[in-house]
Amino acid sequence: MTKDLARYRQLESRLWMTRWRHEGQESAEEDAILDEMEDAWMNLIEEDRALLRLEGPRCWPMDPSSLPPGLAGTLYSSAPTAWAYEGFHSPAEAILSADAA
Amino acid sequence: MMESDPQTAAELLHEWFGSILHLADEALFGIVPEGPHRDAVVLDVLKRNARILSEGELDNEGKLYSPLCYFLAAACRTLRISLGAGHWRAAVDNLVHLQQQTAGARAESARVGLEIGSPAALFKQEFDEAIHQAAIAGGVSYLNRENRQVALGLAINWGMRLLLAYAVDCRGSSTGTGLKDLGWVANVVGPILHSPSRAQ
Numbered sequence: 156m157t158k159d160l161a162r163y164r165q166l167e168s169r170l171w172m173t174r175w176r177h178e179g180q181e182s183a184e185e186d187a188i189l190d191e192m193e194d195a196w197m198n199l200i201e202e203d204r205a206l207l208r209l210e211g212p213r214c215w216p217m218d219p220s221s222l223p224p225g226l227a228g229t230l231y232s233s234a235p236t237a238w239a240y241e242g243f244h245s246p247a248e249a250i251l252s253a254d255a256a
Numbered sequence: 257m258m259e260s261d262p263q264t265a266a267e268l269l270h271e272w273f274g275s276i277l278h279l280a281d282e283a284l285f286g287i288v289p290e291g292p293h294r295d296a297v298v299l300d301v302l303k304r305n306a307r308i309l310s311e312g313e314l315d316n317e318g319k320l321y322s323p324l325c326y327f328l329a330a331a332c333r334t335l336r337i338s339l340g341a342g343h344w345r346a347a348v349d350n351l352v353h354l355q356q357q358t359a360g361a362r363a364e365s366a367r368v369g370l371e372i373g374s375p376a377a378l379f380k381q382e383f384d385e386a387i388h389q390a391a392i393a394g395g396v397s398y399l400n401r402e403n404r405q406v407a408l409g410l411a412i413n414w415g416m417r418l419l420l421a422y423a424v425d426c427r428g429s430s431t432g433t434g435l436k437d438l439g440w441v442a443n444v445v446g447p448i449l450h451s452p453s454r455a456q
Contacts, residue, residue, distance in 0.1 A: 243406045246409030248409070250413040252340065254340065254343075
């Protein structure tokens with residue numbers, strides 16, 4: 156992730172939290188963040204912009220389908236914990252043999 | 257009726273499985289020359305028969321015999337494992353012990369309202385779980401590749417035992433002279449299970 160995109164992500168989080176605190180109503184705090192985001196947007200490279208355009212709006216806490224930025228990206232990314240059959244060094248060891256006894 | 261000596265039975269089963277492997281190599285896997293295509297055929301045979309066995313239920317007619325043999329042949333080939341007489345001896349001994357244990361536990365399990373099932377049913381449960389974990393019969397396995405191979409090894413282990421127990425349960429589907437089919441397997445294993453010296 157580029158430094159500029161990381162900054163933009165931070166601003167997204169702040170915007171989400173601000174809107175959440177104000178229950179979705181406009182606020183001066185929100186306006187200030189939006190100005191900063193506009194600034195940050197101008198510094199983004201085209202690939203990052205394309206990525207953000209693809210994601211669509213993500214900073215609307217009052218929309219039940221909207222997750223906080225950052226959480227949305229990680230929610231489904233944690234893989235289930237792998238488990239293993241313990242004590243076997245090879246598949247051949249899993250087949251019991253009277254010769255090995 | 258054959259001898260009730262487990263070592264002789266193991267050697268007979270080892271020889272019999274050798275002919276199953278030979279047949280599978282010639283007629284089943286041999287539709288293409290050695291190489292990636294043959295490996296793909298082996299994998300297809302493995303997965304197809306794993307699916308049939310996983311979806312199939314135990315019966316008394318021997319319907320699972322062919323898929324079980326093809327599965328074992330393909331699994332051994334996939335893992336590049338050769339089964340020796342020692343493996344078959346261990347399987348025979350395991351079946352004998354399990355049959356004694358389940359016979360002893362049957363009355364007790366009935367008292368608490370639980371059905372523990374026949375040795376074939378118990379082996380099939382383990383077999384089904386192993387092929388599920390090996391991710392060869394559909395579904396998702398949480399094992400990594402290395403451990404999925406161990407699961408396939410376990411499937412061979414349980415599959416051998418299932419085959420022997422199943423053959424005994426299917427007795428009566430019988431065999432003709434000179435045939436070495438499921439009835440023959442039952443004739444090899446059956447006398448050991450019913451031997452008075454082993455029923456103690």
